[in-house]
Amino acid sequence: MPSYSAPTRDYKFLLHEVLNLSQYESLPGFSEASPDVVDAILEEGAKIAENVLAPLNRIGDEQGCTRSDDGSVKTPDGFKDAYQQFAEGGWMGLSHDPEYGGQGLPHTLGLAVGEMTSAANMAFAMYPGLTGGATQALLAGGSEEQKNTYLPKMITGEWTGTMNLTEPHCGTDLGLLRTKAVPNGDGSYAITGQKIWISSGEHDLSGNIIHLVLARIEGAPDGVKGISLFVVPKYILDDDGNPGERNTLQCGGLEEKMGIHGNATCVMNYDGAKGWLVGEENKGLKVMFVMMNEARLGVGLQGLAVAEVAYQNSLAFAKDRLQGRALTGPKNPNGPADPIIVHPDVRRMLMDQKSFIEAARCFVSWTALQGDLEHKSDDAATRERAGDYMALLTPIVKAYLTDKGFLSVSNGLQVFGGSGYVEEWGMSQFLRDARITLIYEGTNGIQALDLVGRKLAMNGMRPISTFFAEIDALVAEGGPDAVKPYLEALAATKAQLKEGTDWLVENGLKNFDHAGAASHDYLQLFGLTCLTLMWTLMAKTAAPKAGEAFYDNKLATGRYFLDRWVPEGPMHLAKMKAGADSMMALDAEAM
Template identity: 65%
Template sequence: MTYQAPVRDYTFLLRDVLQLERYASLPAFADASMDTVEAILEEAGKFTSEVLAPLNTVGDKQGCVWSPDHTVKTPDGFKDAYAKLVEGGWPALGSDPAYGGQGLPHVVNVAFSEMSSSANMAFSMYPGLTHGCYSAIHVGGSQEQKDLYLPKLCSFQWAGTMNLTEPHCGTDLGLLRTKAVPQADGTYKISGQKIWISGGEQDLTENIVHLVLARIEGAPQGTRGISLFIVPKFIPDDDGNPGVRNSVKCLGLEEKMGIHGNATCVISHEEATGWLIGEENRGLALMFVMMNEARLGVGLQGIAQAEAAYQAAAAFAKDRLQGRSLTGPKNADGPADPIIVHPDVRRMLMDARAIVEGGRAFMAWTALHGDLSHASPDEAVRQKGRDYMALMTPVVKAFLTDRGFNVCSDAMQVHGGSGFTEHFPASQYLRDVRIALIYEGTNGVQALDLVGRKLAADGGRGVMSFFAELDAFIEAETSADMKPFVTGLATAKAELQEATMWLMQNGLANPDNAGAASTDYLHLFGLTALAYMWALQAKAALARIAGGDTDSFYETKLTIGRYYIERVLPETSSRLAKLKTGSDLLMKLPADAF
């Protein structure tokens, strides 16, 4: 099975659903005509399917190799593929033209990122983290730091990482021990050990720029005393080229269940030279620029692996002969029917497409609001974009990875016993995607972030704006063809609103109620968001059909959308019922009863 990039689907989303050309008058969208975008999508599809996808199994089987000289060799073919990535200009799609970027809207870059991750998740993490490092320096760095680092990061000539986690602390970064000692020349000596550093050492780039969280001597304890530092592997010389080796070492690689082609490193900073980025004791806020971008990227990984797993499962189901159809033979000349004739196999494949295509639309819709938060001349639109980015980030990250994992699991189930072997790709997709539910803040932490911070932010302005948008859409769409989508969305929206009110009334009185309800609430939110995405896609598909377009793509869209509304969306009712039970039973047992 060869991965086929969803070029057609992205063309539909960007042209018909999000109507990207509506924003052509904005400078940030000036170069994003649909002719240009479609050409980019086509080339992205070719690059990811022809260059990256063939290396996916290679990376899984070979993994990365650490040497006692603290270097790491990536799998065969990765270095050449990375050179082609840079040569093709793919890293620069959404970056600032002032530093060598192409300046395209991020929503276009999302399409390439999904294709890249579907084709080879482990490989795509190297450039993904580099772009996060670029973003943090772009937001918080001095002009001198931007001029030095951003052109190299923008081109991916240099790679970037983020160094947060330590052996004794992950989510609770206030416990970190890495220290920074100020020097007379304005630099700092950074000492400490960081673990689980993706791409912390590799042979793909001439330099690696580590962004390191550390505590300056004498700084307050907890998160209020954390600063952020640029710690390059090689200290740039006066010409901006890699100079002397910094005292940053890779002590080894983690043995992981998946993403074997990505080097997950233990990094030791031994009085390494670092430069403060931003203000003292304000490092965590700046690092969140990178972390929030990474969380959206992780949500994308959930959809990306689900897409690849679905493709493999669908191909297998059409080829594998087993049993006969319940309504009579469909392959009369053969010894059995292909398993795609069986309703339960169809259920798993339809569930996959409903989640993947709805989730892809949700990612693109969220990314477009992120673009508008910077690019729109209208402050109200910019504010809405900022609110939506904050509100939707935990939902995108957690909901799409939870559901993406389920799709990968079902894809293995479609393969039957073959899926449990390494002769088929199903097991790799399942192993690779599993980390997405954990890193960049576990999905439980994302749910707590949603109910504990994001809902109440600015007096609930973000969620109320979302409810108002749904209400306006429901009221406006009165055609008979849209009725199933509008009715389903209205029901889900009412349940989400009821759940929100329940949290406001019961979460403040007892914070455990909010914690107990958080995961169900997040899934209720995600299900409702995808119902809106399917309604938007249905509207666009119906418009195409009404205009005389006979492409079966649009009828297929409507069928999958109806399936989502009728077979997936009813889960909202059970989520609402569960979250309203509160925390009493969850918290009743003493710890020693477990």
């Protein structure tokens, strides 16, 4: 049975020391996030993750969700009680708008707790997670009345929410969407169509489920310009705002998936269901994408979260399992064999995980902080810079942390040898759960296209120019000896990324296929540069405190990253510069 211990100490280091949140104490939300409050929230978040959610993770995988003929869905044993505890603890509203009952704390802090809940039980954490997404969408696009109607109960967790985009013939390409909305004449619409892969689409956790559904109003233009967003509650509210009449929508089936069995992935059938327009007609995608960008950070976080819990368990196994002797002589001479952590190749797998995870955690937190500052800073230049970074880095957080997170989990499983392949040890579940993160909220290939095709060119390439200039300044500033190797690696990686960026600008516009062909490796190189930057920031923070074990270990872990991750940069650059020719050479029929 796998165990989980929340990385509270690491978050204190990041939030207090590296990001120094208290410097923003004059900003809304940050003012309430005093160091004491942050610590208390991290510690309480750790408790619910460790004690309430983690123990349900295996049972969630084993039992999955079950659908009855009437379309109702039962979650695994224990989920309902845990959800109630979670909602009553106020965890759903941690970083939501106080106007609607939230605590208004920084998202940066909310994501820290989010890592803990996702690591403890990813399938469970998706119920509040999707609710958070739907809340964001209503905040971004809903009318005052809609906000007042739905948000307070979603923020307490009394109701949950979902996002309904995908249809059988349309996933990435939402322009093909067919779900119809016909005006009822009373301000509402009749929504008809089938949506698939709706996470948390139907379940027994909450008193109502607020579906946000993309649909095409009768007579709207074809393609993405005719898509509107609707709020479609499972139970239509009565005049007092309480769940009343059952809406004509139903879970038509549950997907049998590789992982996240504890989350109900539903086929949702809308049969003239009553819905209300959110925002303007035909402008639904815009609202959906506001929320999607935040959701993408959350998926990157899941990649990190599952990597963390897999790492913890592989580390414990490696210390416990006795097998063979160290190459340099017995380390456990009185035992029958040495613990396998003495073997360099086992260390390699552990250090690959650890040095990735700690930088990834810093990267998510750093990016989330940009999201907070974009909305909350009182300085226009700060808001602009933060907005630029949030836009630029979100696809990288999503894709790089899930690509590498999956491989990290696979390393963790490998440390277990044959036990990693046996379900009862739990590593299989982590690998199976983690695999979805490369796919949903836009596949990682779509993230790479978003980066190369949109984010790079944004505002006359302002975001990436800022990024390069700030790295150059950091490098120019220098630092103590312990930080110098980090600065050198950062300068080298940044130079490769600059070269790759120039290559893209030069070639990607001449032939769009070159841009597409380079996008994956460009994103990987970008991700590597970001994590090298994060290690540099962490090293700068840790170096003055050398001599204390925590900081010494931090610096040692970072040096492993410099040795064993940074060499991937030139490879990605070489691959991207190979261009599209050999990639596109074969006729589809010849493949």
